[in-house]
Amino acid sequence: xxxxxxxxxxxxxxxxxxxxxxxxxxxSLDRVLxxxxxxxxxxxxxxxxxxxxxxxxxxxxxxxxxxxxxxKAGDIPQKKIGTNQCSKIMTGALVxxxxxxxxxxxxxxxxxxxxxxxxxKETQPNISYKAEDIKLGEIVLKKGTVVRPQExxxxxxxxxxxxxxxxxxxxxxxxxxxxxxxxxxxxxxGKIRNSNAxxxxxxxxxxxxxxxxxxxxxxxxxxTFDKISDALKRYDVLLLTGGISMGDFDxxxxxxxxxxxxxxxxxxxxxxxxPTVFGRxxxxxxxxxxxxxxxxxxxxxxxxxPFIKAMSGHTTDDKFLKLPLKxxxxxxxxxxxxxxxxxxxxxxxxxxxxxxxxxxxxxxCYAQGFMRVxxxxxxxxxxxxVHVRQI
Amino acid sequence: xxxxxxxxxxxxxxxxxxxxxxxxxxxSLDRVLxxxxxxxxxxxxxxxxxxxxxxxxxxxxxxxxxxxxxxKAGDIPQKKIGTNQCSKIMTGALVxxxxxxxxxxxxxxxxxxxxxxxxxKETQPNISYKAEDIKLGEIVLKKGTVVRPQExxxxxxxxxxxxxxxxxxxxxxxxxxxxxxxxxxxxxxGKIRNSNAxxxxxxxxxxxxxxxxxxxxxxxxxxTFDKISDALKRYDVLLLTGGISMGDFDxxxxxxxxxxxxxxxxxxxxxxxxPTVFGRxxxxxxxxxxxxxxxxxxxxxxxxxPFIKAMSGHTTDDKFLKLPLKxxxxxxxxxxxxxxxxxxxxxxxxxxxxxxxxxxxxxxCYAQGFMRVxxxxxxxxxxxxVHVRQI
Numbered sequence: 001x002x003x004x005x006x007x008x009x010x011x012x013x014x015x016x017x018x019x020x021x022x023x024x025x026x027x028s029l030d031r032v033l034x035x036x037x038x039x040x041x042x043x044x045x046x047x048x049x050x051x052x053x054x055x056x057x058x059x060x061x062x063x064x065x066x067x068x069x070x071x072k073a074g075d076i077p078q079k080k081i082g083t084n085q086c087s088k089i090m091t092g093a094l095v096x097x098x099x100x101x102x103x104x105x106x107x108x109x110x111x112x113x114x115x116x117x118x119x120x121k122e123t124q125p126n127i128s129y130k131a132e133d134i135k136l137g138e139i140v141l142k143k144g145t146v147v148r149p150q151e152x153x154x155x156x157x158x159x160x161x162x163x164x165x166x167x168x169x170x171x172x173x174x175x176x177x178x179x180x181x182x183x184x185x186x187x188x189x190g191k192i193r194n195s196n197a198x199x200x201x202x203x204x205x206x207x208x209x210x211x212x213x214x215x216x217x218x219x220x221x222x223x224t225f226d227k228i229s230d231a232l233k234r235y236d237v238l239l240l241t242g243g244i245s246m247g248d249f250d251x252x253x254x255x256x257x258x259x260x261x262x263x264x265x266x267x268x269x270x271x272x273x274x275p276t277v278f279g280r281x282x283x284x285x286x287x288x289x290x291x292x293x294x295x296x297x298x299x300x301x302x303x304x305x306p307f308i309k310a311m312s313g314h315t316t317d318d319k320f321l322k323l324p325l326k327x328x329x330x331x332x333x334x335x336x337x338x339x340x341x342x343x344x345x346x347x348x349x350x351x352x353x354x355x356x357x358x359x360x361x362x363x364x365c366y367a368q369g370f371m372r373v374x375x376x377x378x379x380x381x382x383x384x385x386v387h388v389r390q391i
Numbered sequence: 392x393x394x395x396x397x398x399x400x401x402x403x404x405x406x407x408x409x410x411x412x413x414x415x416x417x418x419s420l421d422r423v424l425x426x427x428x429x430x431x432x433x434x435x436x437x438x439x440x441x442x443x444x445x446x447x448x449x450x451x452x453x454x455x456x457x458x459x460x461x462x463k464a465g466d467i468p469q470k471k472i473g474t475n476q477c478s479k480i481m482t483g484a485l486v487x488x489x490x491x492x493x494x495x496x497x498x499x500x501x502x503x504x505x506x507x508x509x510x511x512k513e514t515q516p517n518i519s520y521k522a523e524d525i526k527l528g529e530i531v532l533k534k535g536t537v538v539r540p541q542e543x544x545x546x547x548x549x550x551x552x553x554x555x556x557x558x559x560x561x562x563x564x565x566x567x568x569x570x571x572x573x574x575x576x577x578x579x580x581g582k583i584r585n586s587n588a589x590x591x592x593x594x595x596x597x598x599x600x601x602x603x604x605x606x607x608x609x610x611x612x613x614x615t616f617d618k619i620s621d622a623l624k625r626y627d628v629l630l631l632t633g634g635i636s637m638g639d640f641d642x643x644x645x646x647x648x649x650x651x652x653x654x655x656x657x658x659x660x661x662x663x664x665x666p667t668v669f670g671r672x673x674x675x676x677x678x679x680x681x682x683x684x685x686x687x688x689x690x691x692x693x694x695x696x697p698f699i700k701a702m703s704g705h706t707t708d709d710k711f712l713k714l715p716l717k718x719x720x721x722x723x724x725x726x727x728x729x730x731x732x733x734x735x736x737x738x739x740x741x742x743x744x745x746x747x748x749x750x751x752x753x754x755x756c757y758a759q760g761f762m763r764v765x766x767x768x769x770x771x772x773x774x775x776x777v778h779v780r781q782i
Contacts, residue, residue, distance in 0.1 A: 025574060026604070029593045043752070045578060074570030074610075076581050092570055092682070094581045133752055141756075149593030150755035153586040153684050156574040157752060179465030179483055183416060183547040187436060190467050190485045195544040202420045202540030213417070219465075291483070293544050361434070361524055361548060364541035365532075 004302075004337050007268045011278055011303050014264065014285065015310045018167040018236065025155055028147050030208045031165035032313030037141040039158040043134035047095040051126045054086040054108060054116060055099035061123065067114050071096060086116065095127055102126040134158065144315060166313035169236035171211040173200050174227060176252065177242050177291065178219040195361070196241040196296050200289070203300050204239070207308050211239070221251050229259045232284050237308060239300075240277075242291030252288055253277055261286055269375070271336040273299045297364055298339050301391055320387045321369070326351045328382045337375050341367035342388060350386055367391060395693075395728050398659045402669055402694050405655065405676065406701045409558040409627065416546060419538050421599045422556040423704030428532040430549040434525035438486040442517045445477040445499060445507060446490035452514065458505050462487060477507065486518055493517040525549070535704060557704035560627035562602040564591050565618060567643065568633045568682065569610035586752070587632040587687050591680070594691050595630070598699050602630070612642050620650045623675050628699060630691070631668075633682030643679055644668055652677055660766070662727040664690045688755055689730050692782055711778045712760070717742045719773045728766050732758035733779060741777055758782065 002010075020034035049055065049071075056065055065086040069079045073092035081087060081098035089095065089102060107120035134140055140154050147155070147163070155163055180194040181187050197213060204211040212235070217227045231238050240252060253263055256279055265278035272295030277288035287304045289296040306318055326349035331338070341353040341363045353366045369388040373380070380386060393401075411425035440446065440462075447456060456477040460470045464483035472478060472489035480486065480493055498511035525531055531545050538546070538554070546554055571585040572578050588604060595602040603626070608618045622629050631643060644654055647670055656669035663686035668679035678695045680687040697709055717740035722729070732744040732754045744757045763778040764771070771777060 025589055026592055029596050041578065041584075043583075045583060046580065072570075073568060074581050092568075092583075147593075148756075149590045149597065150684075150688065152593040153590035153688075154752055154756065156586040156589040157584050159574050159577065159584060161575045177464060177483075179463075183550050184552045186550065187432065189437065190465050192434075192436060192483075193432075193548050193550060195547040198416055198547040199540045199544035201417055202538075202543040205420050206540065293541075297541065297544075361545055365539075365545065 001267045001269045001274070002265065004268060004270045007265045007276065007278070007303065010264045011307055012310075014278075014280055015307060016283055017313060018169060018311050020164050021167050022162040023165045025152065025161050025163070028155070028163050028165060029149070029152065031147050031163070031168075033141055033143055033145045033147065033163055034166050034313065035164045036139045036143050037155065037158060037160050037163065039134045039136060039138050039140050041134070041158060042131035042136050043157060044128050044130055044132065047130050048128040049089045049091055049093050049095055049102045049126065050128050051102050051104045052091050053089060053102045053104045053126065055081060055089045055095050055102050056086045056118075057081055057083070057099060058101040058123075058125070060084050060086075061101070061103070061118055064111060064115055064117050067116065069096070100125065100127075144313065146314065146316075166311075168209045169308055169311045170234070171204050171209055171237045171239065171308065172214050172231045172235040173197055173204070173211050173239045173241065174214045174231065175216040175241050176219065176224065177216070180216055182216065196289070196291065196293055199293060199297060200239055200241055200300060203297070203305065204308070207305055208312075209308065221255055224252060224255045225259060228255060228261075228286075232259060232261070232281050232286075236284060236311065237304075238284065238286045239304065240286065240288040241296055242289075256286060269336045271334055271338045273302070273339070274336065276303065278303065293361060294341070294363055297391075298370060301370070301389065302339070318389060320372070320389050322385050323348050323350050323388055324383050325349070325380055325386050326382065329380045331373055331377050331379065333376060333378050334373075335375055338373040338377075339370040339389075340373055342369050342371045344368045344388065344390075350388055364391075392658045392660045392665070393656065395659060395661045398656045398667065398669070398694065401655045402698055403701075405669075405671055406698060407674055408704060409560060409702050411555050412558050413553040414556045416543065416552045416554070419546070419554050419556060420540070420543065422538050422554075422559075424532055424534055424536045424538065424554055425557050425704060426555045427530045427534050428546065428549060428551050428554065430525045430527060430529050430531050432525070432549065433522035433527050434548060435519050435521055435523065438521050439519040440480045440482055440484050440486055440493045440517065441519050442493050442495045443482050444480060444493045444495045444517065446472060446480045446486050446493050447477045447509075448472055448474070448490060449492040449514075449516070451475050451477075452492070452494070452509055455502060455506055455508050458507065460487070491516065491518075535706060537705065537707075557702075559600050560699055560702045561625070562595055562600055562628045562630065562699065563605050563622045563626040564588055564595070564602050564630045564632065565605045565622065566607040566632050567610065567615065568607070571607055573607065587680070587682065587684055590684060590688060591630055591632055591691060594688070594696065595699070598696055599703075600699065612646055615643060615646045616650060619646060619652075619677075623650060623652070623672050623677075627675060627702065628695075629675065629677045630695065631677065631679040632687055633680075647677060660727045662725055662729045664693070664730070665727065667694065669694065684752060685732070685754055688782075689761060692761075692780065693730070709780060711763070711780050713776050714739050714741050714779055715774050716740070716771055716777050717773065720771045722764055722768050722770065724767060724769050725764075726766055729764040729768075730761040730780075731764055733760050733762045735759045735779065735781075741779055755782075 069087040071093045077096035261279040261281045263279040279286045343351045369390040372387040460478040462484045468487035652670040652672045654670040670677045734742045760779040760781040
């Protein structure tokens with residue numbers, strides 16, 4: 001049995017970055033850029049009016065000005081501004097030659113059909129100068145950037161319609177356990193429905209990946225060997241989950257070794273999550289998650305999720321919040337590190353979720369995180385700072 | 392011009408809940424339940440062993456016990472436990488008749504091939520009793536619950552493979568402005584690429600909805616009228632965005648009125664976001680977002696996002712964090728409420744993102760939120776608490 005930190009280190013040391021691929025702009029949200037993105041244009045590409053108003057020569061500011069043209073956004077000005085001339089101009093439009101200033105329409109008065117005069121006290125140039133935001137050839141987004149809506153805007157601006165991003169891992173989920181049946185079936189005596197696989201599907205979807213669910217494996221060594229051997233060839237990550245018990249996995253490690261998987265982690269000194277298995281064959285990785293739904297949830301969040309995210313280039317570490325405990329918490333001493341489901345109230349105080357027996361299924365619904373409880377702890381006092389991993 | 396709060400109130404008052412539909416379990420993540428979910432089973436469905444061990448009669452605890460059967464998870468026990476008898480039992484398996492206690496395998500010793508003895512001091516029953524988690528007919532998830540991975544597990548457990556959820560709104564995005572071209576095109580003089588639409592697509596995707604992008608509308612009243620009239624028939628929400636300027640929308644409100652859209656909001660006393668339009672025709676809603684990318688982003692986040700989320704049953708209000716300002720912030724006085732892009736550092740202190748001119752495009756990339764700055768503010772002092780809307 002190894003510690004949580006040791007297991008974490010082993011798993012992290014196995015992370016490999018996947019290959020890259022060309023994404024399509026509209027579907028690149030939440031993907032990670034695998035190359036710096038360089039601008040093919042200046043932004044603004046020209047001296048641009050920042051206001052609706054009149055383009056003038058600033059030295060003529062207080063003179064009567066003759067309107068010689070109207071320039072809309074997208075137009076190319078046809079006329080050069082000379083002495084005591086101006087062109088009506090819209091926001092975003094190209095500032096015409098000869099002009100060094102745009103006066104706001106609100107600061108002008110029409111004195112005839114074709115003449116205006118400035119009636120303000122002073123003015124800014126009101127011009128967004130060519131290349132002041134982005135220069136041609138400049139790196140606008142660095143390799144490793146996660147694409148959010150605001151990065152989509154930048155990619156669009158510089159014409160990067162097929163950003164090069166890291167591939168997403170191909171992930172398969174398999175269930176084991178002869179006592180489990182699929183949710184559409186009414187369980188016979190002794191059986192229960194498969195809930196873990198669907199929870200896992202959701203957890204993987206939350207990582208931005210659509211997993212392939214391969215169903216419930218028949219509880220024999222042969223069937224398990226065949227399914228695992230086949231999946232090892234076709235996926236980057238296999239997630240195995242039991243129905244409810246640890247017993248289900250009794251022969252899984254043996255079968256995996258036979259299939260050529262090297263097992264790096266077999267049990268972890270944490271609660272829940274002791275029967276956590278992590279292995280590797282070539283560039284395919286296997287996580288066996290414990291059968292209890294809460295255990296499975298925790299192990300996925302702590303070990304598999306950061307691994308999966310890192311494979312597609314995400315580098316955000318899952319932050320542990322340091323928050324005060326709302327009320328003194330008494331705990332049954334354990335020789336393992338524990339993760340206790342907790343709520344976080346509006347004052348950012350931590351409240352352990354109470355649950356009895358195996359009624360774990362609801363514990364997760366009320367929890368906003370897991371609190372780290374060191375081995376040997378019997379009490380954490382009100383107001384003490386605890387480490388919480390948000391879920 | 393109306394205040395931010397007035398606009399918010401008008402928009403919120405127009406929210407309608409969409410119809411319901413049957414979802415498929417695997418694709419119901421992040422959807423909202425439109426009906427209470429009732430369990431069709433007890434959970435556990437039977438008295439279930441919580442350990443790998445031996446099912447015994449507790450009164451025989453310290454006697455030599457004869458093993459009469461092995462019960463795996465999923466098995467139906469064939470034998471009743473009599474005096475000084477036991478059955479080997481796996482976690483999750485049905486506890487056999489006659490037994491009221493499971494002793495852990497670690498607390499036993501084999502005294503022959505077929506006999507064991509308990510060598511611990513005391514034991515718990517180690518049985519998860521029938522229906523202790525969920526009772527047949529009990530409501531396990533309430534109407535209005537957002538489906539997360541842990542709720543998927545519950546839906547699977549109770550056999551709810553087609554949960555009834557609220558529909559997602561059909562959302563269309565249209566761009567206006569003759570100065571904009573699509574990102575795949577190299578912009579001619581006076582033109583720029585359409586970045587807003589792609590930012591908006593990402594923002595809508597973040598709401599869990601795949602929008603339909605209808606392209607750039609030709610900048611004429613007729614084309615705009617035709618496109619809007621058609622879209623009003625086929626979508627629940629239309630999002631219109633300009634290239635860069637306010638000028639683009641000059642005739643859009645007129646056209647919308649002609650198309651039968653009642654305009655409820657036309658300008659809002661906030662910065663950015665003054666030219667925000669909100670209207671309704673029957674059960675279709677229209678938001679016209681300002682042309683500047685930062686303005687468009689802010690208006691979507693503050694007005695359109697909560698609206699869209701609420702249509703499909705989400706009730707979470709977008710929380711404003713109350714956090715201290717890291718350094719004194721000087722501001723150019725405005726007669727409108729302002730939203731200033733800010734970072735939040737590791738100590739939860741707020742730092743306004745500095746940007747000059749119209750280099751807004753990067754401001755959003757560095758920001759984690761928007762700070763609310765009341766009208767008339769010229770300074771906020773270091774350490775003062777400010778309201779921040781996270782993005």
